Each structure stands twice: as C-alpha cells, then as structure tokens.
Amino acid sequence: MKEKILIIGGGAAGMEAASQLYKMGLHPVIIEKSEALGGHIAQWDRLFPAFHPAKDVVEKMLDDVKGVDVRLETEVVDIQRDNNGFHAVLSNNEKLDVQAVVLATGFDVFKAERKQEYGYGIYNNVITNAELEQFFRTGKDERINHPKRIGFVHCVGARDVKVCNTYCSKVCCATALKQACEVKEVFPDAEVYTFYMDLRMFGPGYEDLYLKTQKDFDVKCVRGRVCEVSENMDGKLVIKAEDTLFGKPLKMTLDLLVLMCSMEKNKSINAIQQKLGVADNSDGFMQSKDTYLGMNETAQEGVFVAGACTAPKSLPDTIAEARAVAVEVFNYINR
C-alpha cells in the first residue's frame, strides 16, 4: 500500500506538491474547501511580470494532478497523531490515516474595510486588487464605469502597525504596476497614478515591468502614502497624500481607487493548525522550523508547510516551495 500524505489546500502550493509526490510514487490526498482546485490564482486574470494568462498556468497544474486523490468542498475537522501517523476526520465524515501532513493553506486577502480611512465599503468607487482582477476576467463591475482618472494605493494592510501587519506583502508592488498597465489597456484615455512608499521590484523581469509602466503606459508613480479618502458632491473620490519627493501635500479627484490589499494567513485553518502544534510567527503566518534550511518543515515532525501559509509569496516562490516540500516529505517517508 502506498503511503498517504494529507495535503490541506488545493491552491498552487497544494496542487504542485501533490503532483510531485504523485510522481514520486506516494499517495497524496488534496483536501480543498471550495468547489474547485486552483486557489487564488484561478481568480486572477494575468500574472506579473510578463502578463502571462493565469489560466494557462492553472490548466497545466490541473493537468499535472490528474489521477491525484482530491476531496472538494471538504475540510479537515479533526486530526490526531499517534505512533502510526496522523488520523484525520473530514467534514464528509470520512476518516483518513496518513503518514505526513502538508499545510498548503495559503492566504486571505486583507479585509480592506479595516483601513477605515480608505472608505472601502463606504465610498462606491473604492475597490480592491482582487476585485480589479475579477473585472479583467469578466469585464463586469458596475463601479468601474469608464474612469478618467484612476489611483492605486500600495501597502494596504502591509507595513502598517495600525493593523498589526508590519511585514511587506511582497507581490503588491509588481501587481500594482501590472494592473496599472492593464487598466490603461482597457481605458487608454485614463490617467493612472500609483501611490507607493518604496517600489520593491525584486524579481527577474520586474524592473522591466516598471520601465514598461513608465515608457509604454505613461503610468505616474507618486512616492507617498494615501492617508485619507472622501467623496465629493458628484460621487467622485477625493484623496490626500504627500508627494514626498516634491515635499508637498497633494490632493486629487479620482473616478476609481484600487487598494493593493496585502496577504494575511488564511485563518480558517487555525483550529487544525493548533491541533497539529504548529505555532504562528510574529507576522501571524505559520512558523517554519528554520529560515534557511528548514523552510518547509515545522517544529512538529511529519508536519510540513508550503506556499503563502508561512509568508506572502509570489507564484514562482510558491511553486519552488511546493517542489521542495515534496522532497522533504519523500525523505521523511523513507527515513
């Protein structure tokens, strides 16, 4: 009988880890709470830095997990361990005995209404990065009505002690510039501004994206954090920020404001995480065993982590981790 591995989460990390473990001859079982595999990436239209359709990646990954045991619309409701391994109870009452657990539970998008000054959920034309991506996919969002002037706010729910998230969410800078270009493609006459504190274009091709944003799309990057949003008589948004490089406060009317919401740990897994004895780190994500050599292990033997459940990560980061975790699990099973 093949050794079973419980993979909690059917997003990019869970799918990629499962496909690798399957190829290694083990028996991964993906538990996914929603009705389909793919996670957040399946909700995305195109990917930075080169505007690659997310669909292509998701389809390839789905192809790779053909044959893998998958439970959709299912959650782990209880898990115990003894000398023989882990014993999980699923929400469909199924009992699973497994040798190892991979937590690939990913992230939640920061709830934008927590930054009250931005007026998400109060002012009509304030939307989130995830909602804009949805608009690119479907072309539908009644709040987006031929905007003439569009603003992007970086670091919403990130680098901000007021919401207890002091970390950088890593992918929002590149996402903002990608979305700024895309929104220009849809509305070529619109003026697009992004408000950033630091532009962190750290990955391969990201700096090229920045250049493209300036050269080909005429997106204007202002160094300053938006700190107040209100609505005027005509229902347009009025924003305040400082243009810190110019050294003066700035005020501007916008038709649409996009909040680049950060990643937070997916908290729906908290109860199971606790039962497994995996702690959170100071950023509220799951604690890895070691920053360098044990990134995919936890303090608990046999419990592994991959992807954005330990920190904000880009898709390539997540896939690299998912492959790495497969090796860790394989070595653990054959120890």
Next chain:
Amino acid sequence: MIIEGKQKIWADYQKDIPDDHYFYVRSCIRQAFWPGSEVTFLDITRNKLRKDMYENPYHTTCGGIAYHSDTIPQETAMTIIARQFALMHESGYENYVCSCITSFGCYTETLETWHEYPELEAKIRQYLWDSCKKEFAKPKYLAHASDLIYKFRFDIAKQMKFPLVNAKTGKPLKVVEHIGCHYSKMFPSKGFGGAEYPHVLVGMIEAWGGEVVDYPERRHCCGFGFRQYFVQANRGYSESNTYKKFESMEPYEPDLIITNCPGCPYFLDRWQYVIAEQTGKTYGKSGYGIPALTYEEVAGLVMGYDPWDLGLQMHQVAIEPLLEKMGVPYDPKKKYQGVNGKDLGRPQCPSCIKVS
C-alpha cells in the same frame, strides 16, 4: 456613499458608559464663548431626564489650554487633572464627564499614559500630595458630555418639539457635523464611531430628524490649534483651515453645523464674519452665514428652549433664518436682553455678512 459600511463601523465603536451619576466638569472657555451651553446640558440631564449630575465648585481648568500652548509641562497638566479626580473621589463619584473636547483628550491621554507608565502615576500622586495634600482615585468611567447627549438622544427625541426639519416643506434640514480633533483622533476607540466616521453627532442629527452632510473636508480640523489662534500673526492659518472646510461644504448648502468642541463652533462661527470681510463671500442663503451651534444648543432648540435663553444671540452668524426654517418662535426684541432683562448691547454691524 454606502451607509451600511458606516453602520458597521458605528457598531464596532460603541463604548460602555453608565447612564447616571456623573461628576461634571466645565470647560474654561465655553462659558465665555457659549454661555448657554453648559447650563442647558445640566438642565436637560437633571431636570428633563432626571439624572444625577454633580458639579463641585472647587473644580478648575484641566490645564489643557496651557499644556497645548507650551506654557506648562505634561506633569503639571497631569497634577491638575489628578486634583480634579481627587475632587470627584471626595464627592463620592466614580463617573467623570467633561464639557470640553481638549479636556477629554487630556484626561484620556493621562489615563492611558498612567496605564502604560505606572511610575508616572505614582510621581503625580506624590506631586498632588505635596502641593494640595489630596489623594485621587481614577474615574471608573470617563465620558465627554456629548457622549451622554448621544446616549440620551432618543429620550431627547421623545420630548422633541421642533425636529431638525424645515417646518414649511417638511424636508429634513441638511446638517454638517464637526468633531473636535481631541475627541477620537488620538484614541479612536474612546469615541462613539471611532475617528474616521464618528457617530456621536451623526446619531443626534439622525435621531432628531436631520439629514447628515458628508463632504470631502469633513475630517479636517477647524484650525484652532492653540499655538495658531493665540498668536495674532498666526491666526491666518487658523482661518485658512476653516475657509477650506466652508469651500468644501458649500455645494451641499447645509442649513446648520453641529459641533462638540469648545473651539470649533467659535471658529466656524467667527471666521465666517472675517472671511466675509476679507473676500466678500458668505456661505448661507441671501448673504447670511451657516449657523455653527454646540450640541447642547441644538438639543435645547429641538426640545423647545427659548433661543435667547440658549444664548444663540452670542453667535456671529444670525440664527433667525434657522429658527424660521424650524418653526421655532422667538421674540426679536428680546435678542439682546440678558437673563434679568439687562441690555447686553449690540454687536457692530459687519459690512458683508447679514446679522439680522
């Protein structure tokens, strides 16, 4: 504007304060600015709502005005506050309510600072003993007087004679609310509704039939700024902030401004005269200004108090157009008569803004 979004925030920022037995402390400047406001608060709470509001004759300023003008250090301000708390304790009270927003900010800041730095509290305890031979107990509950009017807004509505409605058209009056900065900007959780969308005055406007105006510069400070207004050469900054607010609210054509700070109604009122003199511009209809009232004055008006007993003649901006809109009867002859029929004199007539 999606009102449900605000309602969610309002539900999150509710604070627990008792509805009776308070030790009341006055503002040092409000009695001169708006002499009817504090007396109306006491009359409404004591005589109309039957609450126990105790006022100790030995209480003083909280020191906030000197503290904010850099003339006394924080320890001195804290010792003054400790003395006020000692008076409350001696009088047998544990709920503290203050009339002034900056006092409320100072009390909150002091209590929070003592909570974080108990050694500072011990030091102040010693200062108070050395200077006054008094010992204090911290209040169990701290409230601003507008918190109580907010809490009692529906009880007041039950006794309402003149709602915030245009008596002729039946349409709600458009009301701008302006919150004092020190109410919740420093400690958002200490104010009803928080700092970005405070509910304390909005709740009153809604309960009394008015329509709330939310305009782009709603959250902006009136510009009082202690160091600004007190120095004549700096008063222009103070005025410019008020000007910014009026330019922003103008298109909404508000009938009334309601405030909960000592300084804000003063500056929102008096600067309208100065702006009119300097620019020729007025913000009300037909050359009038927009009345900027305190929450006690508005509560008194809707409950049917005589406008002149409320001290509304102390406003630079003429109140009569508002009284006529609301259908509040008034005797124009009594406008400049004091409580005992004493002649208060008449203000000089400005050249631009209409005053009668």
Next chain:
Amino acid sequence: MDFGFSLSPSSHVKMDDVDLSTFNRLKETNPDINTCIACGSCNATCTAGQFTEMSFRRILLMLQRGKEDEAKKMIQRCMLCGKCTLVCPRGINIRRLLLDITR
C-alpha cells in the same frame, strides 16, 4: 581685491559636526523615532502643513542633519490636532514627540 566672484559655501550636510543630543534625548522616551519610512502620511493630513512648510517627516530629518533650529521653528506651526498620529503606519506618537522636542 574684488575678483567679481567668490568661493561658494559647501552645501554638504556636515555629518561629522551634527549635534544629535536632542534626537538622542527624544529616542530615549520614543524609540519609535527611528522607524520613520518617510511615507508622508503625517504631512498629507497635517492641518498646518496645508498652509505652511510644516512637515514632521522633515523635522525628524532636520534633527538628524544639524538643523535643530529650523526644526524647532517649524514645530511652532503644529496645531496638535493629532491626525498625524492617527495615520502613521509606524505607530509613532508624533503628537507627543512634537510636544517633547521643545521641552
């Protein structure tokens, strides 16, 4: 002798000569003072900054670049409304600091 030209004063910030005593005094009671990322939130909402050069972000730099007199002069513009403290993403108690600097 008038050559019709003269030596230009150096515009360098002379870091070797900067007196950091005020900044260091503030740091003792407000360790957060080092965490400013110059995002400009304080200045964007500043009541005084709308009409004057007032900018807390720059005051912090002035104190670290030998411009203490300028910093103290700028502080006089502050209205102590507390909005900067409300919006600071680093949680710096700016209002408190502004009162402490001139003490």
